Amino acid sequence: MVFGGATPKWRCIEGMSENATLLTNGTDEESCYVTVNGVSKQCEVFSFNDDMNTAVSQFSLVCGREWISSTITSIQMAGIFVGNIACGQVADLIGRKKPFFGAILTLVVLNIGTAFSVSWVMFAVFRFLLGVAMGFQLTVQYNLVAEFTLAKWRTWVVAIPSWAIESSVFGLVCWALKDLFWIHIVTAAVGCPFLFTYWFVPESFRWYIGHDKTDKAKKIVSRIAEFNGKGPPKSIELIGGGQLMDKKDRTYHFLDLFRDRTIRLYTCLLIFVWISLGLTGYGIQFGVPKLSGNLFVNMFVLGLASSPVQFICIWLQNRLGRKKTTWLFYGLGAVAAFVVATAGRFPDGNGKDWTTNVFAIIALTLVYAVWSPIQTFTMELYPTVVRNLGYGTQNTMARIGAIIGPQLVYLETMFEGSLYWISGTVAVIAMFLIIPIPETSRMHLADKIVPITDELLPSTREKAQGVELTTEKEITHM
Incomplete structure (x- = not known):
């Protein structure tokens, strides 16, 4: 949009x-x-x-109909909101793989349908349904890969292929086609080849462990080792052995994010942080058409500028940690947003246009970079049994911000600079809210929810963290 x-x-x-x-x-x-x-x-x-x-x-x-465009964008974000909620529950109930590929198939079909819309109401309905499918894909895709990935490589999971690179390429596609009909058709076509990978991508072995289906988890680990020409790791027999096993496979729901004291604290703090991501990121992004100069150049330059920043962000996450990287980019992004807001008071002229464009792109580039550490941060905080539910819930919160974002663009047309004043302020607040959350760059992924109490011995707590503690080095060499 x-x-x-x-x-x-x-x-x-x-x-x-x-x-x-x-x-x-x-x-x-x-x-x-x-x-x-x-x-x-x-x-x-x-x-x-x-x-x-x-x-x-x-x-x-x-x-009298200019409000419809921003409203359609908000409707699409409402669809993502619904998709995030639904997928968070579904992917923790039936696994990661089926919801992921179901979302890709749905996106292919709906993009074709959207291309043939004959009224703005029909277009808005299709955009809502596309949003639901996007909510499923965005929620489950990172978890599916991250649960096969060690800590130092999880930062790459959310950045490669980089959203910035994709945005830049999309800007070139828009410039080449210049027609929304064909853009939808091409988008559908791009999704088709990935449907055939269904028969090669395994289910998350961690999801099987979390639901006490250890035999299936062992088969996947053995299959990966065999594919890479390695023998199965000796510690494969420990999978599930250190877990605090339930008598039967338990179903987890939204309220499980608030029953444990520690998880409840993390969830509540992250809710506002994710809202801030959606509001600042999508608000400034959808304000790009309002910038001076060529739309396609602005879209391409935005992606081009964001790409190296994403790679720097990956390095910093492993060097400084997830929290400090978030503070750094959010802080600099807030400063850039305040510069744009202040530039709105300059006299009209090339100086004002140049300052606004450059610092708006810088602000959005830095906010884009924040998504990576926050996504990694969130995935690493939640245990496997509620990871997709927790991540999906936080993605849902981002869609609340994303629904508000396009309306800030409309507000910007009436009160110049308001979009950037609000975005910068929200970013600063988010920086303070992540202070109580522990750094996760050195943490192992947990599989079960284990209340951290004085009665829980360190050795038991370590066992509750899952197979990664005992097999991390060995699985690395599979």
Whole structure:
């Protein structure tokens, strides 16, 4: 919707009815009124430049309908909100693999359907459904890979393939096609080849361990070792042996995120942090079409600038830790946002445009970088049995911010600088809220929820952390 919500140049070409004589009002381009027989009337028919076809030009979302574009974006984010909630529960109940590939298939089908929308209402419904499917994919994809990954490599899981690189490539695709119909078709086509990997990607062995299905977990570990030409690790027989086993496989629900005192604290603090990610990230991102200069250049430069920052962020997470990396990028991003907000008071001119564009892109680049440590941070805090539920819940909170973000873009048109003042302030608050949360870069992934009490001996607590404590070095060499 960064492209779909963009407004090409337009003008009014007709009066009150289709039978009226077409009038070209060359002196009042992009005016919502036209003079017919000396009477000023509301324009009903518009002509848009054919340099690009967006949802705005396709459904004439100008004048009294300009609110529809930002509302469709919020509707899409509401869909992601629903998808995050649903997937958080589903993926912890039936596993990671089926929801992930189901989401890809749904995205392929819905993108084709969206391309053939004949009204903005139909388009909005499809965008909502796309949002639900995106919510499933965004929630489960990182957990599926992270549960096969050791601590120092988990930082790569959320950055490679980099969202920034993808955004940059998408900017080039938009520039080449300039048509929302074909962008949806190409997006659907890109998803098709990945459907065939269903028969090669295994279920998370950690999910099997968390649900006491250790035989299936051992088969997956052995299969990976065999694929890499290695023998099964000697400690494979320890899988499940150190767990605090339930009498039967237990089903976990949303309330389990609040029953344990420690997990409850982390969940509550992270809720606002994730809301801040959605609000600042999507708010500034959807404000890109409002920046001066070429839309496609801005989209491409944004992705291009973000790519090296993402790689720096990966290195810093392992060097400084997840928390300090978050503080660094959020702090610098807040400063850049405040600069843009202050620049709004400058006199109009090239200096103001240049300052606004550069620091807006810097602010968004730095906020993009924050997603990586926060995602890694969140995945490492939750035990396997509620990891997808916890991560999905926090992703849901990000969608609350993302629903608000496009409305801040609309607010920016009325109060210049408001988007950036709010974004910067929210980022600073988030920095303080992660202080009580422990650093996770040296922590092992836990599989079960184990209350940390004085009665729980250190040795028992270590056993509760799961197979990674005993097999980490060995599995590394599989």
